[in-house]
Amino acid sequence: MSVAPAGAGDLHHLTIDRPDDFDGWREQARTMAAAYIPPECIVWSADGRGERDLFGGPGRDLAPIPSSQRSVRANKAFLRLARSVMLHKEPARFALLYKLLLRLQDDPHLMEKVADREAHRLTVMAGHVRRDIHKMRAFVRFRAIKESDGTERYVAWFEPDHHILRANADFFLNRFASQRWSILTPGSCVHWDGKVLTETSGANRNDAPAEDATEDLWRRYYGSIFNPARLKVAMMVKEMPRRYWKNLPEARMIPELIAGAQAREADMVAQGVDTFPEALPARLEEIAQDISLCRRCPIGCNGTRSVPGEGPERARLLIVGEQPGDQEEREGRPFVGPAGQLLDEHLNRAGFDRSLIRVTNAVKHFKFEQRGKRRIHQNPTAGEIDHCRWWLDAERRLVKPDIILALGASAGRALLGRTPSVAKERGRLHPLPDGSSLWLTVHPSFLLRLDGEAQMRERNQFQHDLMQLRAML
Amino acid sequence: MPRQREKVQRSVAHYRNGTYKEHMSNLSLSERLEILADAAKYDASCASSGTAKRHSRDGKGLGSTQGMGICHAYAPDGRCISLLKILLTNHCIFDCHYCVNRKSSNVRRARFTSKEVVDLTLNFYRRNYIEGLFLSSGIVKSSSHTMEQMIEVARSLREDHGFRGYIHLKTIPEADPELVERAGLWADRVSINVELPTETGLAKLAPDKDGKQIEGVIARIGDAIAESRDARKRFRHAPRFAPAGQSTQMIVGADEANDSQIIERASHLYNRFQLRRVYYSAFSPIPDASAVLPLKRPPLIREHRLYQSDWLVRFYGFTANEVQQATDADGMLPLDIDPKLAWALGYRERFPVDINRAPREMLLRVPGLGTRAVAAIMQARRCHRLRLDDLSRLTRFISSLRPFIITADWRPTLLIDRLDLRARTTPPRQMELFG
Structure with a gap:
């Protein structure tokens, strides 16, 4: 504040009613500028915010109010800037604007000189205000x-x-x-x-109220929409400075989200990582032995017996099912349960010699849900099939079949890398990258679940698929 | 957790076995919000800008929009949260390898009813958490069925609740064209993801999608937007169609496409369909990712460079061709410097540029000068010749500008020809943030 004592003759104490009162400032600034009062002879203060003159002046102008001597002009650019700067917390804003207003009287192009030191300072202040307005709307x-x-x-x-x-x-x-x-x-x-x-x-x-139940939902949303694989904390802090955090309900989650991000990302990656050794097994016995030790997916860890493929070491036809069932797991052999018996029946009718065919499964362990004494079959997930595919690929390399018969969509996925639509893609040969071909049909357990006319129809269709396949071999 | 997992797996099994009947409906609203927001986080767009101005000053309805969007929060990934970005459901009959919601993926599944989405949007909006809704969805039953559900959400918000905030609908290309057009009548912005920059990438990673069909729908929406603009010139009350235009998204780093191809594709989309924005999303490792995809950290810096190149084309008067000239022999933009600087280093004969005389187009090419700085320079130099000191108030970093400019008191003598210019202008490398 001014060092001159209150009441000094040539010093004008001007009070603005409210800190953001642009019109009040404009009125007084116009009067002062008209009378050529230099900036250093005015002490501005805003009422109500402790910005009042410390010397306890009565708050109104003590010097005689000068009578107008010239008309004061201000262009639109100045007014726009002044309206904005008026909202700034800087106590010197009134004086700075007044100074610029006086200069504008002599230099009508002042506002275009964006590199001017004083104009630039006010432009920067207006920028602060604009940003604060925007952040208030946001936060x-x-x-x-x-x-x-x-x-x-x-x-x-x-x-x-x-x-x-x-x-x-x-x-x-x-x-x-x-x-x-x-x-x-x-x-x-x-x-x-x-x-x-x-x-x-x-x-x-x-x-203000302390809580709102919806904030829990909002926090849930905030925590979930954030992608832990792309942490950019500096960017967040730049746009949402810490001083706002205490009034943002979601901000209290930030430390926890940042701390947990690496672990969450590692989880995301680990779930998909392939941990198989480089070298493929060289003999079928090795595969049979190693799958019993495989713990690379949840099914491998459920304590059941693994079921390897069965049949000749080299075969022109390899039949791939989904996974061993209850009976297969007990005996440790593929396709010995009800579905296997049905398959045998159809193969015989189609004229296949089962001793020349190798049978195996897309997944080597039995996935089930215990319900009372019964173990109810559960489909393996796509991830589990994709994991177990490594074993099937190893088996295919050794058996070298010309044609692979895939029973059902799970088996199809293990060979194609995508889940096929059996209904749409059965009945035609799909070439596979290793030179063999894939023939796709339904799984016999599907036939067992049907009854009456539907079962008859589907069994005929299944038989038809097998006959077509027989003709190709 | 194991119990939770088991429960989920059982539900998935029920679903697969055809006995699935809303098993997920016993999940609470907040659990479903978690699942369906989590599934939506791979969409990059969250813009709420550029739509028609609306308000509800009359006390009817709720909400307003202005030209500029508002980011109500920022997540620790540095992305703005402007809209409630969720999926209606993450069940999906498609099997796109890069997508966390593909049908073969083992994620938790959930769905909202349209009323739940409407209520959630309004409750968030009333508390000033959001600017509006960005609704996307996995595909259930059929594309058209899903699209109808999404349109119902938008219709209910607009008609039943007089909602005047922002709505972005992600349309489904395979849906009935008539539905896609209806979406534009309720939404501020519609978008369809082209997903991958090249046809081969699409064929390999999104076997259920068809690039031709996607472009066909983008073209149709573009026409509808143009038609509506035209109609409004003649009839003041002609219905608006997606006033904030349409946008799309490409996934970067999931297939082999190089930056040059991506720029080419983006330019094609901008020119041919007048898209507002092309978003790039660096492929993130997703839970239960398909075996076909590379599992590594997303190339965030590459994504950033692509956005910079996008800016050069949209605001700096570069042609796609010129941006491509900034790429290296493999068609990739340099990661250590921005594409504008890379271009300038390749065309040193065009520099230095006289700040006091050069046309706007040339000022925009100076590395380190943005559109705002150029506007300020254009205005300031009308009054007097600018010196370095003046320039320091109009721009951020004067030191990196020096080799490329001439001012009243500065002329770089041999600087532009120095071999180590690249090193001198390259910002010090950050610590390994982006493996």
């Missing part, structure tokens, strides 16, 4: 409370950097006119009751 968080008449009111506590509340009220009015709301800040508060906007003096944090 105000309402909490719903029930009012005495049963309606809801949405109340927010916010701490702006600058005097932007009144200027920003319009935005919230445009958006939330249909609901009642209040925004409380340390400087002042605004309230909307559906008809009129009212202002009250400043509040503190405890005046």
